[in-house]
Amino acid sequence: AIQMTQSPSSLSASVGDTVTITCRASQGMRTDLGWYQQKPGTAPRLLIYAASTLQSGVPSRFSGSGAVTQFTLTITNLQPEDFGTYYCLQDYDYPWTFGQGTKVEVK
Amino acid sequence: EVTLVESGGGLVKPGESLRLSCTGSGFTFSQYNINWVRQAPGKGLEWVSSISRRGTYTFYADSVKTRFSVSRDDARNSAHLQMDGLRVEDTAIYYCARDPEQCLDRICYSSFDYWGQGAEVTVSS
Numbered sequence A: 001a002i003q004m005t006q007s008p009s010s011l012s013a014s015v016g017d018t019v020t021i022t023c024r025a026s027q028g029m030r031t032d033l034g035w036y037q038q039k040p041g042t043a044p045r046l047l048i049y050a051a052s053t054l055q056s057g058v059p060s061r062f063s064g065s066g067a068v069t070q071f072t073l074t075i076t077n078l079q080p081e082d083f084g085t086y087y088c089l090q091d092y093d094y095p096w097t098f099g100q101g102t103k104v105e106v107k
Numbered sequence B: 001e002v003t004l005v006e007s008g009g010g011l012v013k014p015g016e017s018l019r020l021s022c023t024g025s026g027f028t029f030s031q032y033n034i035n036w037v038r039q040a041p042g043k044g045l046e047w048v049s050s051i052s053r054r055g056t057y058t059f060y061a062d063s064v065k066t067r068f069s070v071s072r073d074d075a076r077n078s079a080h081l082q083m084d085g086l087r088v089e090d091t092a093i094y095y096c097a098r099d100p101e102q103c104l105d106r107i108c109y110s111s112f113d114y115w116g117q118g119a120e121v122t123v124s125s
Helices: none
Strands: A004-007 A010-013 A019-025 A033-038 A045-049 A062-067 A070-075 A084-090 A102-106 B003-007 B010-012 B018-025 B033-039 B045-051 B058-060 B068-073 B078-083 B092-099 B102-104 B107-109 B119-123
Touching: A004 A084, A010 A019, A019 A033, A019 A084, A019 A102, A033 A062, A045 A062, A070 A084, A084 B045, B003 B092, B018 B033, B018 B092, B018 B119, B033 B068, B045 B068, B045 B078, B045 B092, B058 B068, B078 B092
Parallel strands: A010 A102, B010 B119
Antiparallel strands: A004 A019, A019 A070, A033 A045, A033 A084, A062 A070, A084 A102, B003 B018, B018 B078, B033 B045, B033 B092, B045 B058, B068 B078, B092 B119, B102 B107
16 A cells, blocks of 8 residues: 655644645655645545645635655745645555645644 | 435444445535545544445455455445444544545545544443
8 A cells, every 4th residue: 555654644724834744655646646624523525636736716825736755745935724634645555545644733 | 405414323242233325415425436534533534445336346454354344225325334243442523524536647546525523432341
């Protein structure tokens, strides 16, 4: 199975900052990767799919990049409502696998 | 409005079975792949299973593949996860999510664009 190593495990940033979260895949996988945001007590929300395609309705301050083994989620101009835990998910090869998650605190 | 609703969760003893259901509304259920994702208490997300449109293909995580079975009933806009031989480590919230399998430049990508609210499964003696 493809292992997804996500970093950092947590971060704290201020409103207006730019935040970067990284997922590294244990083997090459084109751009078959999505990013999800989860707030406590709620279901995850799709932000990005195909590594860089913004899901409809998601603010443009969220962006994704990368291919093969290295992927990045960037949040520019961080907003108070961006708190939560962010996960990457590879859908290149079964079994699909999530990263361990990155908890984002907005100061 | 697109909604997915999970049902069938509960408290069971190790070795027992449960059948979760996922019922969709507000969209054409048969046109979507359906996935199950779980989250153990205080832990991250774990993909569990996928079933393709028409039920042609099914896939499972290694941790459940000999014990869980996924199916769908498009006439009832529902998908099911049959969980047998439950273990304490299967304790989690189970979410279903739809996947439109969006295609870009002739490559199709999965994306879980709508999720249910989750069903709680507790396995304890």
